[in-house]
């Protein structure tokens with residue numbers, strides 16, 4: 001982490017972090033609502049479709065938590081595959097993503 005950033009850049013980064021937290025919070029709220037809706041539908045034993053859906057949501061929730069942690073330690077928005085910045089438009093659609101499009105495809 002670089003400590004010699006100009007003040008203005010730091011402020012911009014803080015603003016961005018607030019925006020990112022807001023997006024992640026929204027993504028988490030949406031996923032929790034989906035999970036709740038699935039629970040209320042009730043699942044029958046052996047309902048693989050339902051449990052697959054739940055697993056997918058739980059996995060995203062975990063990724064969202066990890067994304068929150070990366071906002072805190074300043075590594076948010078950096079691809080875990082190639083260490084390059086993930087394009088902002090991708091983060092807008094998938095705020096919890098850990099990979100750029102190229103690395104996600106390769107994964």
Ligand SMILES: [Zn+2]
Nearest residue numbers: 079082100103
């Ligand atoms: Zn990458």
